[in-house]
Amino acid sequence: MAYQRPEDLIRAIFDDLVDVKRKAILQAAERARSEVLEIFKTEGRSHDVRWQDLNEGYLRAKIKQGFSEKKLHKTTTLKQSISTAHKGDFAIVGTPVFYGLFHEEGTNKIPARPFMKPAFESMQAKTEKIVAAILRES
Template sequence: MARSGMTIRNPEELTRVLLQLPAAVSESALRQASAAGARIVLEEARLRAPVGTKRYIRKGKPHIPGLLKREGILMFYREEDSLTGVRSTYGITWSKDAFYGRFVEHGTSRMPAQPHLRPAYDARRTAAAEAVAAVIQEKVREATR
């Protein structure tokens, strides 16, 4: 058995802090942290979304340019990819009204791709990771007070 030169001066305080940590890493805290990171990528994707040049009518409803940028990109909780208390996953996709977002992102046989989701992720993934870490650190601080 290895010997350690570490001495714990206040074991009661250490025990108290360790008992409070599960609250800091609860499902709620995990979701808040991952949502904070996803929100940063979502905002960047909305900034990068291209805006069309003409109005069109679909199913009798007029659509004005800019729908994809204004309200066509959504953030959602991916329950099937999440593991309670271990991993919380959010996705970013297009709304039903902006179904054409996938064609804009990936292109078609007649239209070149105008990517905005992947470049948004690439540009802001470090900031998203920092936001996740900041929320987790705040939850740990709150739990250990």
């Protein structure tokens, strides 16, 4: 496409960059969500995170009540709540479940079993590749 004025070319380049940025944000957020879910599935092992074993008494009671023996899977509410939201220049990946932070950071009674931080640390290295792939497609 031929541009009659330099400002038309600049506007087209700017619009393309805005589109690339939007696509990169959305793809990175969805990829981060997928990584968080993978961490749940593997109980941290997919990201070299060692989740502490469940207390034996708690584990027995949990199984007796018919719940999964997996860590952070008692009702699956936390895992199912992991979602993305986006607006403008940013996206959020997280959970509205209030006790998610207790599991992520740990408390004096609950050991830390991080699921968000390892995913985002992993995504820092992958974001550049996401942007490069989008630029190749454009």
